[in-house]
Amino acid sequence: MTDPILIVGAGQAGIKAAETLRLKGHDGDIILFGDEAFLPYQRPPLSKAYLKGEMDEERLFLRPQAYFETASVELRAKTSVTSIDPAARHITLSNGTRLPYSSLLLATGTRARQIPLEGATLDGVFSLRTMADVAAIRETLSKAENVVILGGGYIGMEFAAVAAGLGKTVTVIEACRRVMERSVAPEISTYFQSLHRAHGVTLRLEQKVERLTGETTVTGVALGDGTQVPADLVLLAVGAVPVTRLAESAGLALGNGITVDAYARTSVPDIYAAGDCTEFPSRRYGRSIRLESVQNAIDQAKIAAGSMLGETTVYDPVPWFWSDQYDTKLQIAGLSSGYDRTELEGAYDEGRFALKYFLGDRLLAVDTVNAPRDHMMARKALAQTEPVGTREAAA
Template sequence: MSDIVVIGAGQAGAALVSKLRAAGHAGAITLIGAEPVLPYQRPPLSKAYLLGQMDEDRLMLRNAEFYADNAITLRLGAPVTGIDAAAKTVTLGDGTLRYDQLALTTGSIPRRLPASLGGDLPGVYTVRSLADVDAMRPEFRPGRRLVIVGGGYIGLEAAAVAAKLGLEVTLLEAAPRILQRVAAPETSDHIRALHARHGVQILEGIGLDRLLGETRVCGVRLADGRELPADFVITGVGVAPATALAELAGLTLDNGIATDAHGRTSDPAIWAAGDCASFPWQGGRLRLESVQNAIDQAELVAENMLGAGKDYHPMPWFWSDQYDTKLQIAGLSTGYDRIVTRGPEGEAVSFWYYHGETLLAVDAMNDPRAYMVGKRLLESGRSPDPARVADPATPLKTLLT
């Protein structure tokens, strides 16, 4: 029986250890997490939890009894400081732990504004961990002024929560439009209009010069010299894969921890899954930052650690909740050259990404039927005629036949 150690107690780590035991691994399993709390869901942090609609207990993926009942040893609040791949040991603050197989599910870390731009001032927050959100929650009081730096999904979700709670919100995006890296202009336009209806001011194509303040942030200066007052600031300028431990272990890095199609790294005894891992995809490498990928990839890695020998074939999907709008995304839009719009029909609209005649992805706003149909089409490798998609007289379900 082999001893398995998993570093990273997030969604991927929790899924991996659960799958190991469910798949019949009889040896020791240890899950190590830097945070002093049980593995929990991150997506609700910037939505329901920040709004006060979900308490901490409901964030937890499993209760403590689950891990005890399945003989999974938890080492929480225990940052790992090193990995000796030759000796097959992991170093923690209170000693070392030996492994036969090791899995890295270290996730990603938020990019922060440098101290030279005021990024270390009190009152400047990121949205990544439970501790991050607990620290900023007292700031969300009606009438206060919030500036958000970054127009990705995290920044936009935080803006929606703040606006609903009665704050004055300004969001800055240095790129020409919000969501430029991940969505078509049509989706950006829809989300921008949604925020405008709720009083959020979005400034696009404008860089940040620096944050203002001496003992605490009090405003921001834009690249064009304008200054905006702020009672606090949230930065959402992206994340980077957490690869520091992998680098210490001498593993190959390539847009994250490079793995083969099975999830194995350049060290045959070490595996990786989730936000931190990149894997072979269509002649290149792909790294996905999503709950669904973290779970699916981690469960596959667990099976492969036990000898299954399965390749990873992702079927990506994502979601974002903003106000009363639910955006659901199926597929990967990279390489699209055409957008087909279906709707709007009431509050529902969907945007279908094509490359030539091949369907790549679907963005569906308050349209779960379009999302489900698009997801099933993508999973089966079928591409409906774009003209039929755009025609409101075409029932969605007939696209599947």
């Protein structure tokens, strides 16, 4: 009897890999390990509809319990994998149990970045990554008057929108000059900054946080300019870091995440990785990239499953992503970094537009606001563009 395929991480990538293995006809044992207490679930609603209370738990789950029996995928929730022995080809669980594998997939995702900040362990200070985080946040949020968000990235701005919608006094503190600076053009940041201000959110840009104040519970945020912002709830939304501890201890090559090739293979035979935790070579963008998106988790997991079964399909996606803030949907197709000009289609004041990013005459990415059809068309157009570097190499 062959050893099972083991999948570490029962999130978006882990469940998609298990499902794909079955769809491709693999009939051996598959065991999916997750250290959370729930069925695999989608995270995007945690800062959107689920946080608002507009979506129930059942709809958050990616598959119902019955799926695991029907598909014969063994789900071991509340089970942490603590080490891998690549030479002996087995893993060890937190209770000391060892299990052999024929192939192993690491789909360990990311965790919320923590920063060394005085007061960060006070009651009322949260991160937002898991269902357990939302459960903890909800209770404090329902009673809070003053909500302060450290970090103006997607999760921070989505949280701001929800909190403002609940009638809270909301302040976002951002170290950069503008919100969502790392991924969108100044025009898009300006648009969203105006949107948030129109909903009463205070944006404190280019601000350094000195410390969080309070005895046992947070009461405020002290800023570098000497001002103090009152707070009953502080959300630390300062990014995420790939979960690589297992991979590191097993001696797998690491970069900005677990290094994999275009087939989702790590540097060690029969160990694969997919999703937020990986860095992979993008031929399309001519460099290694790490993505934190549902698109990437799903599509790379499919490739990893195929590779485990002997297929040789290259993973080189057009990345896409979305963010919902109030009634505004931002959709991003492609990666814009390195662009030298933008082109607007539509009008900002109509609340529906597309901003195209170019490098010379090459389309790199398109951000759309409330224009889902344009987003789909952009994904198709980007899929047909030549990889960055192709023309340069031919010249």
